[in-house]
Amino acid sequence: MTLFVVAAVTILISMALAVVRAVASPTVFDRILAVNMFGTKSVLLVAVFAFLSGRPDVLDIALLYSLLNWLGVLAALRMVEREEFYSSEPDDD
Numbered sequence: 001m002t003l004f005v006v007a008a009v010t011i012l013i014s015m016a017l018a019v020v021r022a023v024a025s026p027t028v029f030d031r032i033l034a035v036n037m038f039g040t041k042s043v044l045l046v047a048v049f050a051f052l053s054g055r056p057d058v059l060d061i062a063l064l065y066s067l068l069n070w071l072g073v074l075a076a077l078r079m080v081e082r083e084e085f086y087s088s089e090p091d092d093d
Helices: 002-024 028-053 056-081
Strands: none
Touching (some): 002 028, 028 056
16 A cells, blocks of 8 residues: 555656646647646556545546547647647737
8 A cells, every 4th residue: 555655656746747847848849748748647646546545436537538638639739730839920910
């Protein structure tokens, strides 16, 4: 049981590092990678919580969140590819 608490704390620390990387990254691709890493660590944290609480039905939430994370990263990368995510030119409104 103590090992899983240590794992949860370690996952929380790595999530904090992912937030720092997302904020301090020089490029948009680094930010997307950091957000993806944060989402992956969130899934791991939900899985550890499911084990610690003795509720394996919470793993369905982790699977759903992993699918949403994957779709979100694909959508963000598609927007960057089409240059709709950011623009180096000012708007002409």
